Amino acid sequence: MERQANNLAEGKTKTYNNPLLFILLLLITNAVFCQGVSLDNAKTYILGGLEVTGVKSYNEQTVKTYTGLRIGQELRIPGEETSAVIKKLWGLELFSDIKFYITKIEGDKVFLELNIKERPTLTDVTVYGVKKRKVEGVLNDTDLKKGKKITESLIANTKSYLTNKYRKQGFLNAKVSIATSVDTSATNSESMVINVKKGEKVKIKEITFEGNEKLKDKKLKKALKNTKQKKFYRFWKKSKYIEADYQEDLDKLVDAYAEKGYRDARVLSDTFVKLNDNNIALKIKVEEGDKYYFGDINFVGNSVYTDRQLAQVLGIKKGDTYNGVLLKERIADDSKPDAEDVTNLYQNNGYLFSRINPVEISAINDTIDFEIRIIEGKETFLNHVTVVGNDKTNDHVVFRELRTKPGQKYSKDNIVRTVRELGQLGFFDAEQIAPDIENPNPNDGTVDIKYSLVESGSSQIELQGGYGGGGFIGTLGLSFNNFSIQNLFKGEAYKPVPMGDGQTFALRLQASRTFRVYSLNFAEPWMGGKKPVRFNLSFSRTQQFAANFDSQGRLQRDDDRGFSITGVSAGLAKRVQWPDDFFTISHSLGYQLYEFNDYNIGLFNFGNGTSNSFAYTIGISRSSQGPSRIYPLTGSNFEITAKFTPPYSLLFNNKDFKSLKLRSEEISASATDGTPLTTAEINELQSIEEERFKWLEYYKVKFKGDWYTRLVDKLVLRTNAEFGFLGNYNNDIGNVPFERFFVGGDGLGNFTLDGRDVIQLRGYENSSLTPFSNNPITGNLEQDGGTIYNKYSLELRYPLTLKPAASIYALSFLEAGNAFNNFQDFNPFQLKRSAGVGLRIFMPAFGLLGIDFGYGFDSDARPNSVGPSGWQTHFIIGQQF
Incomplete structure (x- = not known):
């Protein structure tokens, strides 16, 4: 009110030639300020006119209307009316100064001038001292938008927010300065410059305790999970001081005593001592109390x-x-x-x-x-169970995975398991699956559950390039993991393909200058729609061509020489309830036809003819990893498979395989003496080999186990163990030349489809740990593949982001493994070791991508290999998680 009276008393020079008006103004000023007289002595006037001055970006009439003052109304000066107008305008926070002036008095009429000073408008903000990618976040957090009015409180609040923000992050010396300057490109506008000087993060040089006798300093420091003293060897947990973490750790300090029986332990005081700009000391005084x-x-x-x-x-x-x-x-x-x-x-x-x-x-x-x-309350049953967010996936695909059905007893365990099962589908973002408990009714003993889902891309395109198998290898794959075959002939269902029934349909083409691979796979996870019985059907065709280098060193393919593999398989896998419902038993039948046409390159010991493989595979697996299949936090996944062919030579064939084997060894021995085989001997050897392997007979047992242990937050340790063995029924026939184990490298070499298993062991070149043997036809040392292998690995993973658009995690690993020619040579402790780091990126459209840098500590199996393998770079595309 004092401000208003003063403004009204100021008047304007042009009015001072009126003696009566000048005397009135002096009387008002003296009454209000000098003598403290009540406004009850104010005089009542009729408002004769109102002029608004000082406006730049606002319309004068708009301001007049907003004041609520009307020409002809009674107005006490000074009085509540003008005071209310000023308060109302101040509340808009659009003006930096508001004043009323009396410009003229005519009898009982008063003429007023409302002078306002507009606040400048923000046009641009420049932030220094912050990374470019974080500037947008700063502007959003402080609400510094173009067009916002610049006020003292805006500047003060922005400065305070940023200072506190960085101090909470450990930058205790953070300083923020804000300056504004006139922007001549617009009317009444200013630009803002924010300069952030974070300085170095303040480290904790020393943590000392007082009053602790029962628990030693080392134990108490360990209890401070996120507040650590600076040590040269500390890498994972840094020694920066974060106030929020420190206060939380003081509670954990009390918990450490409570775990040892000291119920009454408490922190009496904690002192923050600044040693210098970059280092502090913490002194914590405790009272332990008695043990209970x-x-x-x-x-x-x-x-x-x-x-x-x-x-x-x-x-x-x-x-x-x-x-x-x-x-x-x-x-x-x-x-x-x-x-x-x-x-x-x-x-x-x-x-x-x-x-x-x-x-x-x-x-x-x-x-x-x-x-x-x-x-205990009343026994509770589920009333309504609903699912929202499955816009692409059909309801029946989701509901068949639910372990919570209307009418069932409420079970928290069933809800947790349902979240895991939905996450394992791969159709939804596992991080955002939210089971909401709704409408709990203790009196009726009922409750509703709503599962909120967020769809994620389930189809994938695989584009892969690399070198191997005689040159550049290119791969194009399309995998539709939420396919709907029943809508295959419905044009309106193509968005871009029929989706929603949870089926898998995959096409894959892989080719290089010397080979081509075509494959098709279809899987229905709920055959018949009533039980989790997975049906799988696949076809494949491989063509491998002979090749030679011309005089200019270019690789030339020979289309008249090569071999092909045609295969078909069908399988069923059923989820069982015993020993628990994480187990699955699978069965499959497969047939492969191997056709050779003058393919005498030594990979196999016969170059003409055919070989057949008809095999039955049984597998037992248990998968409890979760909640996401992309980045599991807990659980395990193990599988054991056994693949058998009928023992034809023992049941149906009376051929003298012993004599054939002896003759094969006799011919081969002549080559190892340095004498090359004659054409007749080569043809005879190939004929014998074709006879021995007309129908492949073998058994193949594999085991693989993965265990996921959550260490801290989302830091996960993956432990892996693998073992494989290829055996035979008849020693006179020996081990088949197919279905072998090739160890070493990135694990991406399964392009031949000859049944081989390519086992990843980073830090070594592809298949370089596979044993070599002398080939009697070529006279060279060549890799036939191992018949037994074992492998162990430890992998430490930490996610950088787990968003639906892309899941990214970093990893470090230790690995060891080896392959052997036969069981007699097998030594589980004769391992090739490696270590390294890597990065994985999973994008729904492209699957898993990654890169590893591994160092091999030992020599590989190649002839004349001496010293460690050294650093190797591996690109990971489309492998298992």
Whole structure:
């Protein structure tokens, strides 16, 4: 009010020639400011006119209308009307100054001037001291948008926000300065420059404790999970000071005492000491108190479970050292949705509304007695179960994976398992699957569940290029992982292909100058639609051509010489309930026809004729990894498969394979003596080999296991073990030249489809760990493939982002493995070792992409290989996760 009276008293020079007006202004000023007279002495006028001055970007009439003042209305000066106008205009935060002037008084009429000063408009913001990719985030967080009015509070709030933001990140010396300058390109506009000087992150040079006798400093420092003292060897957990983390760690410090029985331990004080601009010291004073033990633990209110059953789940006995953290976890472990605690025991059996509360009933000397008070509530059943967000995937595909059906008992375990199963489909973003509990009704014992899903791309395009198999290898693959074959002939369903039924349809073409591979695969995960029985059907065709180098060193293909493999297979896999419902048993039948046409390159010991393979494969697998198949956090995945062909030579054939083998070895031995084989000997040897392997007979056993252990947050350790063995029924025939194991490299060499297994072992060149043997036809040392291998690996993974558009994670690995010619040479401890780092990117449209840098510590199996393999670069495309 004082400001208003002063403005009204100022007047304008042109009015001072009126003695009466000048005297009136002096009287008002003297009354209000000098004598403190009440505004009750103000005089009433009729508003004769109102002029608005100072406007630049606003219309004068608009401002007049907004004031609410009308010509002809009564107006007390000074009075509440003008005060209300000023307050109203200030509330808009559009003006930096507002003043009323009396320009003229005629009798009982007063003429006023409203002078306003507009705040400048923000046109541009430049930020220094912040990475370019983070500037947009700064502008969004501070709401610095073009057209915003620049106020003192805007500048102050922006400066305060940014300073606190960087201090919370450990930049305790962060300074932010903000300057504005007139922008002549627009009316009443200014640009803003923000200069951020974060400085170095402040490190914790020293952490000291006072008052601790029961727990040593080392134990207490370990309890501070995210507040670490600076050490030269510390890489993973940095020693930066983050206030929020530090306060959280002080609670963990008290928990560390509670785990050892010191229930009354507390932090008396914590002192922050600044040593210099870059280093601080923390001094923490604790009071430990006495050590306590558990006394009697009685359960009250339980009728569903006996005291003995509950005590077994609780796992705490009388006389145990008091552990408040453990007691809390055994009652309800919030960190694990599937934890084995008392709360989940009830909630997995329908008692959603149960409440379990541990209460101390007495503390005598060093012993604490507890009552576990239980309110079981009413048994709860599912009323409605709904799914939203599956815009492309048909409802029946989602609902058949649900383990929560209307009318069933409520089970938290079933909800957790459902989330995992939906994530494993690969059709939805596993990170965003949200089961919402709705409409809980304790009186009726009912509840609704709604699963919110976010579709992610499930189809993939595979484009791959590399060198191997005689030159450049190109691959084009199309994989539709949510296909719908029943809509194949419905034109309106093509978006761009029929989708929604959860089937898989894949086409793949792989080619180089010397070979071509075509394959087609179709899979229905719920054959018949009632049970999880997976049906798989596949066709493949491989053509491998002989090649020679011309006089200019160019590779020339010979279309008249080569071999082809034509294969077809069909399989069924069923999810079973025993030993648990993570197990799957699979069966498949496959036939392959090998056709050779003057293909005498030594890869096989016969170059003309045919070979047949008819095999049955049985597999047992257990997959509990999850929640996402792209980046599993927990669980395991293992499989054991056994592939058999009939023992033709023992059941149906009376040929003298022993004599054939002896003659083969006799001919081969002459080549190893350095004497080249004659054409007749080569033809005879090939004829013998074709006779021996007219129908392939073998058995092949493989085991692979992956275990995922969540260490901290989303830091995951993947442990892997693999083993494979190829055997025969008849030693007179020996091991087949197909179905072998090739170890080493990136694992992308499965282009020949001759049944071989290419095993990844990074840090070595492709297949370089596979044993060599002398080929009697070519006289050269060549790789026939191993008949036995083993491999072990440890892989530490951490995600950079797990968004639907792209999941990216970094990894480091240790690997070891080897391949052997026969079981007699097998030594599980004779391993080729490697280590390295890598990066994986999963994009729904392209599948898995990655790169690894591995260092091989040992020599490979190639002749004359000496010293370590050294650094190798591997590109990963489309392999398993």
